[in-house]
Amino acid sequence: MANRQPESRIWIFAEQRSGQPADVVFELLGKARLLAAAPGWKVGALLIGHNVSGTAALLENRGADEILVADNPGLEDYRGGNYLAVVDRAVRNYQPDVVLFGATAMGVDLASRLAARLRTGLSAHCIDLELNEKGELAAVIPWPGGDFLGRIVCPRHRPQMATVSPGIFDVPRSDFPEAEVLTIDGALNSDRGFYRILEKKPEERKPGDLENARVVVVGGYGIGARENWALVEELASVLGGVAGATRPPVDEGWVNADLMVGQSGRTVHPRLYIGVGVSGHLHHLVGVKGTELKVAVNQDTRAAIFDHCDLGLAGDYREIIPALIAALKEPRAGGDL
Amino acid sequence: MTIDRETGTMIRRDVPSVINPLDRHALEASVRIRERHGGRVTALSMAPDDVLPVLKESLARGADRLVLLSDRRFAGGDTLATACVIAAAVGHLGTFDLVMCGDETTDSGTAQVSAQIAEFLDVPNIMHVDDCGVSPDGDLRLHSRNEEGAFTAEGQTPMVVSVTADINEPRYVTLMDVLDSEGKEVLILSADDLPLEESWIGLEGSPTRVLELFEPERKSRAEMLSGTPAEQAAVLADRLRRLGFRNG
Amino acid sequence: MDFTLSERDRMLQKSIREFAEKELPPRMDRMEETGEFPLDLLEGLAKMGILGVITPREYGGSGLGHLARVLVLEQLGRICPAIPMSLEVHHMCVYGINTWGTEEQKKKYLPALADGKTLGVFAVTEPGGGSDVGGTQTTARLDGNDYVLNGRKCFITNAHVSDIWVVAAMTGEGRKGMSAFIVEKDFPGAGTGHVEDKLGLRGANTGELVLQDCRVPKENLLGGEGNGMSVALETIVKCGRTGMASVGLGILNAVLEEAVKFANERVLYGKPISRLQAIQFYLSDIYSDLEIARLLAYRAGWLLDNELPADAEATLAKQWICEAAARSARKAVEIHGSYGILKEYPVQRLLRDALVTVPAGGTAEIAKVVLSRQAMS
Numbered sequence: 001m002a003n004r005q006p007e008s009r010i011w012i013f014a015e016q017r018s019g020q021p022a023d024v025v026f027e028l029l030g031k032a033r034l035l036a037a038a039p040g041w042k043v044g045a046l047l048i049g050h051n052v053s054g055t056a057a058l059l060e061n062r063g064a065d066e067i068l069v070a071d072n073p074g075l076e077d078y079r080g081g082n083y084l085a086v087v088d089r090a091v092r093n094y095q096p097d098v099v100l101f102g103a104t105a106m107g108v109d110l111a112s113r114l115a116a117r118l119r120t121g122l123s124a125h126c127i128d129l130e131l132n133e134k135g136e137l138a139a140v141i142p143w144p145g146g147d148f149l150g151r152i153v154c155p156r157h158r159p160q161m162a163t164v165s166p167g168i169f170d171v172p173r174s175d176f177p178e179a180e181v182l183t184i185d186g187a188l189n190s191d192r193g194f195y196r197i198l199e200k201k202p203e204e205r206k207p208g209d210l211e212n213a214r215v216v217v218v219g220g221y222g223i224g225a226r227e228n229w230a231l232v233e234e235l236a237s238v239l240g241g242v243a244g245a246t247r248p249p250v251d252e253g254w255v256n257a258d259l260m261v262g263q264s265g266r267t268v269h270p271r272l273y274i275g276v277g278v279s280g281h282l283h284h285l286v287g288v289k290g291t292e293l294k295v296a297v298n299q300d301t302r303a304a305i306f307d308h309c310d311l312g313l314a315g316d317y318r319e320i321i322p323a324l325i326a327a328l329k330e331p332r333a334g335g336d337l
Numbered sequence: 338m339t340i341d342r343e344t345g346t347m348i349r350r351d352v353p354s355v356i357n358p359l360d361r362h363a364l365e366a367s368v369r370i371r372e373r374h375g376g377r378v379t380a381l382s383m384a385p386d387d388v389l390p391v392l393k394e395s396l397a398r399g400a401d402r403l404v405l406l407s408d409r410r411f412a413g414g415d416t417l418a419t420a421c422v423i424a425a426a427v428g429h430l431g432t433f434d435l436v437m438c439g440d441e442t443t444d445s446g447t448a449q450v451s452a453q454i455a456e457f458l459d460v461p462n463i464m465h466v467d468d469c470g471v472s473p474d475g476d477l478r479l480h481s482r483n484e485e486g487a488f489t490a491e492g493q494t495p496m497v498v499s500v501t502a503d504i505n506e507p508r509y510v511t512l513m514d515v516l517d518s519e520g521k522e523v524l525i526l527s528a529d530d531l532p533l534e535e536s537w538i539g540l541e542g543s544p545t546r547v548l549e550l551f552e553p554e555r556k557s558r559a560e561m562l563s564g565t566p567a568e569q570a571a572v573l574a575d576r577l578r579r580l581g582f583r584n585g
Numbered sequence: 586m587d588f589t590l591s592e593r594d595r596m597l598q599k600s601i602r603e604f605a606e607k608e609l610p611p612r613m614d615r616m617e618e619t620g621e622f623p624l625d626l627l628e629g630l631a632k633m634g635i636l637g638v639i640t641p642r643e644y645g646g647s648g649l650g651h652l653a654r655v656l657v658l659e660q661l662g663r664i665c666p667a668i669p670m671s672l673e674v675h676h677m678c679v680y681g682i683n684t685w686g687t688e689e690q691k692k693k694y695l696p697a698l699a700d701g702k703t704l705g706v707f708a709v710t711e712p713g714g715g716s717d718v719g720g721t722q723t724t725a726r727l728d729g730n731d732y733v734l735n736g737r738k739c740f741i742t743n744a745h746v747s748d749i750w751v752v753a754a755m756t757g758e759g760r761k762g763m764s765a766f767i768v769e770k771d772f773p774g775a776g777t778g779h780v781e782d783k784l785g786l787r788g789a790n791t792g793e794l795v796l797q798d799c800r801v802p803k804e805n806l807l808g809g810e811g812n813g814m815s816v817a818l819e820t821i822v823k824c825g826r827t828g829m830a831s832v833g834l835g836i837l838n839a840v841l842e843e844a845v846k847f848a849n850e851r852v853l854y855g856k857p858i859s860r861l862q863a864i865q866f867y868l869s870d871i872y873s874d875l876e877i878a879r880l881l882a883y884r885a886g887w888l889l890d891n892e893l894p895a896d897a898e899a900t901l902a903k904q905w906i907c908e909a910a911a912r913s914a915r916k917a918v919e920i921h922g923s924y925g926i927l928k929e930y931p932v933q934r935l936l937r938d939a940l941v942t943v944p945a946g947g948t949a950e951i952a953k954v955v956l957s958r959q960a961m962s
């Protein structure tokens with residue numbers, strides 16, 4: 001068992017799928033690098049899988065000081081218990097102060113079980129992280145209710161753990177000093193997976209998809225009914241964009257959960273964002289980043305969204321949106337400027 | 338075969354209390370398994386006891402009994418403390434084959450609790466399940482779908498399974514179901530009934546703490562357009578055109 | 586005096602509400618256009634236990650009773666009043682057979698009425714008299730093992746969508762000359778006639794029954810020869826009026842919700858019109874009507890469940906609530922301003938629905954005759 005080094009460590013779980021690191025790993029490494037600016041901190045990437053030396057190479061200059069690799073045929077597929085055993089062992093050996101996971105399906109599952117196994121705290125779907133001189137991590141999350149943010153700390157338990165959704169942090173540059181690659185113990189007692197995978201099917205990334213869309217039109221609770229959703233889609237289509245939703249339309253069953261934009265949904269980076277019937281809860285707004293123009297249409301002049309956008313239209317979307325669509329479809333008189 | 342199912346509902350006093358929507362799907366899935374393969378479905382919830390009438394809906398939805406974990410000392414717990422209590426209750430109730438939950442709750446949505454319950458019970462877990470069946474040899478066959486793709490897995494009971502809304506369409510509660518629910522067992526357990534230390538539960542049992550709540554920096558207010566809806570739409574369309582947004 | 590609803594009642598409200606909110610809206614446009622009852626809903630209504638809410642469990646019903654029936658019809662009426670209109674008459678048919686039927690009759694007909702095979706009909710009204718029950722002209726003459734019925738019944742709810750009818754006919758003269766029969770649509774000589782095109786409660790089928798030498802086996806005499814007036818009156822007063830009261834109550838729920846919703850959304854003078862006192866006073870009137878209606882309807886149901894006299898209370902409930910529904914719906918239309926008279930807004934349909942409830946099951950004038958007797962006793 002390795003002795004605890006005098007340095008403080010921030011670890012990122014370097015989730016990989018078929019040898020490719022998940023995008024969120026680069027985002028987290030970049031953030032960790034910023035947090036670890038004080039002397040005495042080391043950023044580590046924990047990479048687990050089979051035949052992953054190539055994957056380690058892809059992480060070399062992305063902000064980690066060291067890449068800890070556990071390579072074992074039994075780690076080819078994530079089967080719950082197999083990864084958990086290896087990560088658990090690594091954490092107990094190296095005792096990092098902070099361990100961060102992307103809030104992906106694998107990340108959340110693994111982080112949750114690990115935190116329970118280690119009897120430590122886990123903050124979910126953070127939108128920001130802060131580290132003070134004492135090595136205490138504060139996780140910022142939108143508070144249930146939608147108008148406040150909360151700062152969550154884990155005063156007495158270690159490691160301090162958090163999950164962060166993809167897209168919350170920006171991908172940093174890729175010219176950091178090269179990381180040291182260390183091999184760690186990837187052995188598994190027996191077949192330590194929890195279940196057998198019979199069949200796997202990767203999801204195709206559709207080109208018109210939310211994360212890549214230049215224009216996103218989001219429908220909120222104000223849309224009112226499933227029958228009215230077509231207006232959101234039509235507006236998105238006229239603008240060459242993609243439709244998204246806040247949580248209430250998903251909960252009401254008007255749209256599928258994979259359209260949800262927000263803290264625990266998808267993060268979008270459009271040039272243009274139009275929120276229709278969106279009240280402006282922080283849970284949703286934190287999923288919308290880097291827009292040139294944010295527009296909101298809402299009946300309620302007191303809606304929070306009007307404090308978080310550039311242009312506001314107060315009125316009934318059922319009158320405004322059709323008029324907008326018609327105006328956009330009109331051929332421009334006299335040619336463009 | 339005994340099946341236990343938990344609801345892990347987090348109910349707050351200031352909103353009308355309802356059963357967490359995803360938990361209805363989990364309950365429906367459990368009831369369908371019982372209808373096909375036999376067993377007993379227990380609805381388990383951690384909540385203040387004034388919510389009991391709402392939770393009885395789970396009996397009308399097919400659960401054979403309702404177990405409510407109610408104790409002021411549970412309050413303020415984070416996901417670790419919550420999972421600890423629920424796992425202690427499941428363990429206390431005896432052997433089980435399956436614990437089913439919804440992936441997350443609509444109010445706090447951490448999605449962590451089901452995995453942590455499984456860890457405390459030392460059993461496997463799978464999340465984002467949209468299909469769940471029992472194969473002829475008694476193993477669970479599950480289909481899970483998440484943002485990265487889908488997979489079919491086979492696992493042995495006991496297990497914790499958390500489900501998405503895609504798994505089924507919960508049935509309506511009929512008037513007969515309401516009547517039938519009245520004879521069913523309701524058990525209320527407090528911290529004293531469970532193998533728990535006070536230091537594991539509630540605020541004390543929570544490694545995470547809320548340091549503070551604060552308001553985010555607000556930008557200044559948006560520029561509000563004026564006029565009739567049609568006039569506002571025309572102004573917006575014009576701006577969008579000038580910025581190059583018309584038709585992509 | 587306990588004014589709270591039991592846990593069972595509240596669960597029942599929730600379960601019917603959920604069913605109503607999902608199952609009724611997709612069918613409502615078609616009902617409004619065609620005036621037809623959505624027969625594909627029968628299966629769901631049966632499964633939910635709605636068709637058999639006053640049918641004892643041993644005959645396939647949910648047997649929950651009359652207050653439960655009020656609550657059920659209210660939740661359905663909140664979404665689509667034409668549905669509880671059809672159901673309340675169906676329940677009258679059930680009530681008649683359950684109260685006066687022989688064991689054989691109950692075993693034969695009650696399960697079919699509960700399990701969604703068919704709706705029921707309660708046919709008393711004729712061209713010669715609706716309010717004047719004593720003016721019945723349909724005759725029934727005993728001939729061997731059958732009664733032969735001749736006559737026409739009009740304004741009969743569910744006429745064209747029902748296979749089981751309770752029909753009032755004269756076997757003799759005067760008050761003791763009326764008898765009730767269970768008639769199946771397939772009996773020789775039984776038929777339907779004209780379909781009414783109503784102003785409101787469209788989606789509740791209303792029409793004519795035509796009996797031309799209709800042969801009804803004598804085992805289908807309901808409640809004994811000469812007892813028909815009791816069967817008719819008691820069913821109409823107790824079951825029918827409580828049912829109509831529930832339809833009106835459902836309408837009032839919808840009226841208040843639509844009025845509040847619109848008042849909060851409609852912005853004039855820079856704020857929602859719900860901030861204007863005039864509108865607030867309208868809303869307060871509608872709210873008061875709704876609360877009073879609830880008390881009247883629930884009380885009538887409770888009295889019936891407890892086998893206490895309920896004639897005056899049920900009559901008052903029906904008469905008062907349906908008037909209130911019409912009056913409040915009118916106010917709601919006015920709150921909507923010009924939008925109130927547009928077909929795309931539900932509030933005008935609610936007004937039309939309310940207007941149709943007023944004469945159904947007994948005109949206001951008859952009701953007042955009954956109530957004045959009570960007042961003077």
